[in-house]
Amino acid sequence: MFERIKKSFDKQGLMQTLGAELVVVEEGLVKISVPFNQTLTQQHGFFHAGVSTSIVDTACGFAALTMMANDADVLSVEFKVNFLKPAKTSKLVANGKVIQSGKTLSVCEGYVYDSSENMLIAKMTATMITVKS
Amino acid sequence: MFERIKKSFDKQGLMQTLGAELVVVEEGLVKISVPFNQTLTQQHGFFHAGVSTSIVDTACGFAALTMMANDADVLSVEFKVNFLKPAKTSKLVANGKVIQSGKTLSVCEGYVYDSSENMLIAKMTATMITVKS
Amino acid sequence: MFERIKKSFDKQGLMQTLGAELVVVEEGLVKISVPFNQTLTQQHGFFHAGVSTSIVDTACGFAALTMMANDADVLSVEFKVNFLKPAKTSKLVANGKVIQSGKTLSVCEGYVYDSSENMLIAKMTATMITVKS
Amino acid sequence: MFERIKKSFDKQGLMQTLGAELVVVEEGLVKISVPFNQTLTQQHGFFHAGVSTSIVDTACGFAALTMMANDADVLSVEFKVNFLKPAKTSKLVANGKVIQSGKTLSVCEGYVYDSSENMLIAKMTATMITVKS
Numbered sequence: 001m002f003e004r005i006k007k008s009f010d011k012q013g014l015m016q017t018l019g020a021e022l023v024v025v026e027e028g029l030v031k032i033s034v035p036f037n038q039t040l041t042q043q044h045g046f047f048h049a050g051v052s053t054s055i056v057d058t059a060c061g062f063a064a065l066t067m068m069a070n071d072a073d074v075l076s077v078e079f080k081v082n083f084l085k086p087a088k089t090s091k092l093v094a095n096g097k098v099i100q101s102g103k104t105l106s107v108c109e110g111y112v113y114d115s116s117e118n119m120l121i122a123k124m125t126a127t128m129i130t131v132k133s
Numbered sequence: 134m135f136e137r138i139k140k141s142f143d144k145q146g147l148m149q150t151l152g153a154e155l156v157v158v159e160e161g162l163v164k165i166s167v168p169f170n171q172t173l174t175q176q177h178g179f180f181h182a183g184v185s186t187s188i189v190d191t192a193c194g195f196a197a198l199t200m201m202a203n204d205a206d207v208l209s210v211e212f213k214v215n216f217l218k219p220a221k222t223s224k225l226v227a228n229g230k231v232i233q234s235g236k237t238l239s240v241c242e243g244y245v246y247d248s249s250e251n252m253l254i255a256k257m258t259a260t261m262i263t264v265k266s
Numbered sequence: 267m268f269e270r271i272k273k274s275f276d277k278q279g280l281m282q283t284l285g286a287e288l289v290v291v292e293e294g295l296v297k298i299s300v301p302f303n304q305t306l307t308q309q310h311g312f313f314h315a316g317v318s319t320s321i322v323d324t325a326c327g328f329a330a331l332t333m334m335a336n337d338a339d340v341l342s343v344e345f346k347v348n349f350l351k352p353a354k355t356s357k358l359v360a361n362g363k364v365i366q367s368g369k370t371l372s373v374c375e376g377y378v379y380d381s382s383e384n385m386l387i388a389k390m391t392a393t394m395i396t397v398k399s
Numbered sequence: 400m401f402e403r404i405k406k407s408f409d410k411q412g413l414m415q416t417l418g419a420e421l422v423v424v425e426e427g428l429v430k431i432s433v434p435f436n437q438t439l440t441q442q443h444g445f446f447h448a449g450v451s452t453s454i455v456d457t458a459c460g461f462a463a464l465t466m467m468a469n470d471a472d473v474l475s476v477e478f479k480v481n482f483l484k485p486a487k488t489s490k491l492v493a494n495g496k497v498i499q500s501g502k503t504l505s506v507c508e509g510y511v512y513d514s515s516e517n518m519l520i521a522k523m524t525a526t527m528i529t530v531k532s
Contacts (some may be wrong), residue, residue, distance in 0.1 A: 011172035014181035017150065041146035048147035049190055049209045054183025078393055080213035080346055080479040080508050082524060084499045100205045100483045104370060105343065107481050125481060125524055127344055210504065211526055213346040213479055215391060217366045217375050233350045237503060238476065240348050258348060258391055259524065260477055279440035280447035283416065307412035314413035315456055315475045323442035341450045367491025
């Protein structure tokens, strides 16, 4: 399962650009992290909201994909993110978890933590759709 | 007004990493574009949803900032994005527009178009908060 | 088209309970209004956010339905609402408009106005799914 | 604390109209239920999405209020709801839980269950604002 997800992850140019790493792949759960870099900041020098969103969207999408047929692919229909704390940390860790896996649509919850994985920085709810790969 | 926003835009490492350009700054309206690059893709070779989201979040935040006091700064409280079309284009063009500017909170609508600016690729609604800079 | 939507509207017990009226049905656009009543309030005596949401969700769903096959039905996948102004008015007027109509999913924008239809009280973005009736 | 919330709950005309009951009030957690009634339905005879949303919005708002100063009041800034299962049950049970309580803004997660409290029917994320009562 890790190989299947890793293959798709490696095709995502943005994940490499952000320096993202695929950390965990389990059924219904994917974890992705990004170490801090000045190339990823907003105007105060912290991680840009777009970085948190990019990795947690990818984590949610892949989490949904782990529960789909082998020949399926996944696209983001929509997501919503609340930003709870400033993303002032040496590493962002995003968890995507499936809360409902349907034939057509899946719903995922995404969590972006700081490097300690104790402070919740951002919270996503995402709707994903199954497509033919 | 352009100078004020440009100064903050230039501090955002992520905007440079994405190759984003600040195109228009008017009261309540900011436009940002990003030309296509393999470094910005998802698994099918189109723009990653995270790129659309990053630039339209920044456009919405700056649009809100144009209507705040000169010494104010802006942070994203939350946003929601619907992805309407595959981001298969040579350039993404994001418009952020203020629909309500309050003392504490502002609400913005964000639109991500393809290079022709005719096809709507993604639609954001964002809540921004005024903070001291 | 009005008859088709009216038939479904009349089956919704909640619309009658709220005193809602189906005002306009066009392709991709449905308007529903509710006059003020003490039975519809939140703690300050204005319309409860749940009333605005209920009628604009219904308006969006029916707007999507106007663009589907005659034997189709519609369900709400998800929606997001921003509350912009206190709902202090003698009548709420909700407009649901389709911004994308797909085979499976439709995306709608919903607007809740005061009785003058000039003041925007709430703004919805909704994802609807086509189901068999 | 229950008395404080109950007083505000009783002022909400809509809660009485829906037949809603305030079930639990703890710091950061409020539970509200509604028994099924034909007056609360959508076109298929199940609970209308507006009912689920109304009670879980109220539960989230009151949950936020339990963590505010005694003279504060709460308003919904925005919320997003995903509908996971048909609301085909004899009773809806909504839980509102605070995940972040700030001076100005609070963020809550809302869960709507069926009568067994085992099946998750809808999931909300809400932003609430502290106002003077």
